[in-house]
Amino acid sequence: MTNRYSRQELFQPIGKEGQVKLKKARILIVGAGALGTASAEMLARAGVGSLMIVDRDYVEWSNLQRQQLYTEKDARNKLPKAIAAKQRIQAVNSEISVDSLVADVNGLNIDELVKDKTLIIDAVDNFETRLIVNDAAVKHRIPFLFGACVASYGLTFSVIPGQTPCLHCLVNHLPAQNATCETVGVISPIVQIVAAFQVTSALKLINGHEVPPMLQSIDIWENDRAEINAGSLRNPLCPTCGTDATFPYLSYENQTRTDVLCGRNTVQLRPGLGRTLPPLEQLSEQLKGRAKDMIQNPYLLSCSFEEYRIVFFKDGRTLIHGTNEPAKARIIYDRIVG
């Protein structure tokens, strides 16, 4: 029988030896949206031995245009992306180990997620989470492959702790919410390109090939590309990778409890310490007669309440669709949960 990896092993820079290294690799993919699903499929087909996928959201119809692991059935069932992605990836390659977690990556859980990983693929949709992951990657000295895209434009950079600048050196501060807000849409080819750059860097790093500190951008619609050697931006005073690093974003998360999901008219509430959501079963009993259009699966409970759509997750988070005001979202939450 022909080995499923034969074409990849014939590729000289990888070879049979490289295939063994790929099998031993453990990769964390943070986010299972467009970039995350594209990377996950390529890495699984390439035979990376262990994948961990973490995502906080569930599949919606508007995802199907570019998030390649999901089907109409997943959208109908509002399956959490982490669960749907794991199922599809495991069907693509049953020989590898795939773990997934339905959770919001934050300063409190990221250490556990990155521990023992070979490298981390960035596939998140906001800067705050990126900087949290960047802090943890540098702290644990694990390469972090940054990638982002919007509209027809995308960019990538490989953070290699101890060698290159980190993401914090490059962006210097958390951009204002409106600068990251996705209101201009996105087309799938740019997703594929950005993910292809990230996965190529992953294959190179796992095989011991050098990855230069190049910041690269492409606008696929305009056919415009740029490349800057960012090596000189490594900041010795950087709070994340400098000599007196404090990893500020790992504790920053302690302070935030509500997130506005940009461009989606949605607020996420995360229970603070000492407050938890009742189990979903109990919650669904409690909501009978007050909420409409209830859909429940083992991972979440979705319902309509007045003009809002509310989704409760098993891990305690709640999404309130229909507002982008955190204060209003809290009032609705308190009214419905009590």
Added chain:
Amino acid sequence: MTIKLNGRSVKLPTGVNTVKDLLDHYNLENRIVIVELNKQITEKNQYTSLFLSDGDMVEMIHFVGGG
């Protein structure tokens, strides 16, 4: 003047003289952006004082949040 922007020849309109003008021209003034002028990355505090000349090679990459 004509510069090479991201590898392409671009004729700049009059009034675009500095790196800051260039960012304004492309509506990138409020974005996180890294600008390389003739293979040298420019500091943010130099944007207003760095004048562009004919034939300059500029690479400009801005950050976005999506994924």
